[in-house]
């Protein structure tokens with residue numbers, strides 16, 4: 518079951534409120550299923566959501582009236598009667614997801630089928646600050662608005678995947694704590710100026726949301742979704758829900774320790790996972806062997822892996838160390854959480870999984886209890902290195918799933 522965050526109940530409610538909340542819950546179930554499957558039927562919806570065919574039909578009718586789903590034809594059934602196909606209506610709503618990294622922002626516009634309609638990248642500096650990020654976000658949004666005037670009135674909101682811990686206060690305001698980047702706490706409201714709903718989440722957690730909704734963790738009750746990039750992050754899915762802890766710093770795996778008195782980490786501490794398997798750590802270790810290469814990103818990591826392929830002993834030693842460290846770090850997580858599935862993503866993770874997935878899985882199992890190691894499968898992320906923006910766009914999607922919205926021309930329904 519996905520986390521549709523369908524409201525909190527506090528004590529007994531009057532019957533009419535119960536009826537309303539039940540209706541909302543069923544609407545959320547059906548809409549989630551249509552969005553996730555991309556193509557379904559009323560019969561499938563009834564079966565998958567545990568509803569009667571009449572209820573599923575009613576809810577689909579409501580969603581058609583809201584403009585969020587539509588009928589796209591029919592297929593023959595075994596009984597001979599045609600089955601009507603139900604799909605998300607692409608132009609029914611638009612969503613923006615932004616991947617805010619430490620080297621720039623990628624702002625992406627999606628339609629309701631989660632097809633990427635447009636994309637704008639800004640930045641590329643080595644010394645991004647909250648101010649340059651805010652400027653780039655506003656600039657990128659404006660460029661998207663100018664190019665997509667028809668989408669703007671149907672925009673459900675903006676989701677931001679941010680490089681740090683994101684806390685939400687009781688009044689709904691959010692604050693970013695990006696300790697590793699040396700930034701002071703930043704109010705999310707200062708990062709973006711958008712006249713509509715904005716929500717933010719840690720980038721690794723948005724990646725986990727993307728995998729949970731549409732990717733390698735869909736339908737999995739217990740999963741770990743690791744993000745390996747310049748930073749190292751994690752989403753823990755337990756009982757089908759992304760875990761946040763008391764104030765949302767849960768799963769800050771990149772800053773758990775794998776060595777006492779170890780390498781200095783960007784967070785200021787020593788021996789953190791990120792100080793061994795983050796992109797900078799990997800490339801610094803290779804540079805320390807006397808290797809010379811260009812850049813500090815995708816291309817540089819590719820050069821390292823190419824050198825390994827050619828049998829270069831220094832590069833091989835660096836990769837062996839990285840895989841060993843990753844195995845130690847993941848093995849502890851496996852013992853702690855007993856996942857069914859471990860998903861590896863992020864641009865570093867994707868590159869490593871392309872060529873060395875079996876070794877990473879073996880190293881993890883070697884560092885976990887035998888029984889826990891036998892109970893999991895290891896997969897690469899569905900969305901490659903470009904997941905954070907997709908996951909960020911799921912935040913406005915969740916709002917759409919949770920709250921029925923009136924459409925222009927709607928006649929209010931009587932209960």
Ligand SMILES: [Zn+2]
Nearest residue numbers: 772782784789
């Ligand atoms: Zn650290």
